[in-house]
Amino acid sequence: MQSILRNAALAALPIAALLAAPGAEAQTPAPAAGTPTAVSTTADLAAICLPATTGVQRLEAIAYCQGYVTAIGQYHAMLHPAGGRVPPLFCPPSPAPSVAQSAIAFANWAKGNPQHANEPAADGLLRWAQATYPCPDQPAAPARGARTAR
Numbered sequence: 001m002q003s004i005l006r007n008a009a010l011a012a013l014p015i016a017a018l019l020a021a022p023g024a025e026a027q028t029p030a031p032a033a034g035t036p037t038a039v040s041t042t043a044d045l046a047a048i049c050l051p052a053t054t055g056v057q058r059l060e061a062i063a064y065c066q067g068y069v070t071a072i073g074q075y076h077a078m079l080h081p082a083g084g085r086v087p088p089l090f091c092p093p094s095p096a097p098s099v100a101q102s103a104i105a106f107a108n109w110a111k112g113n114p115q116h117a118n119e120p121a122a123d124g125l126l127r128w129a130q131a132t133y134p135c136p137d138q139p140a141a142p143a144r145g146a147r148t149a150r
Helices: 002-020 042-049 055-079 099-112 121-132
Strands: none
Touching: 042 055, 042 099, 042 121, 055 099, 055 121, 099 121
């Protein structure tokens, strides 16, 4: 038993030495100045959707943005299905714009509407969608319990 433990300890020494060596940790580049690393506000999401960075960081930012936009769109569609009782908050045209087109349009809208910069990111995105793709007026629903004339 002791020889097994001794052999395991000896085998672990080179690995421990490598891990303790300076520079052994992953060399992750620092985010570019001004690039948000977390999205909480409308301004953060707009900055991610139109990143000023280049290379891999730009691709990561765009992928994050497009994932966020897609998730909000899918969540909205789930809460407001066609023919459902609750009318949708926004009504995109058919065919709908691409996710990339939507993300760029949102970012440009956010830059032009700085009064919404500190709102939660999802609120800003939905506000943009409502302003950009308003739904046609819905007929007023009859009041609950109201009787219709026969």
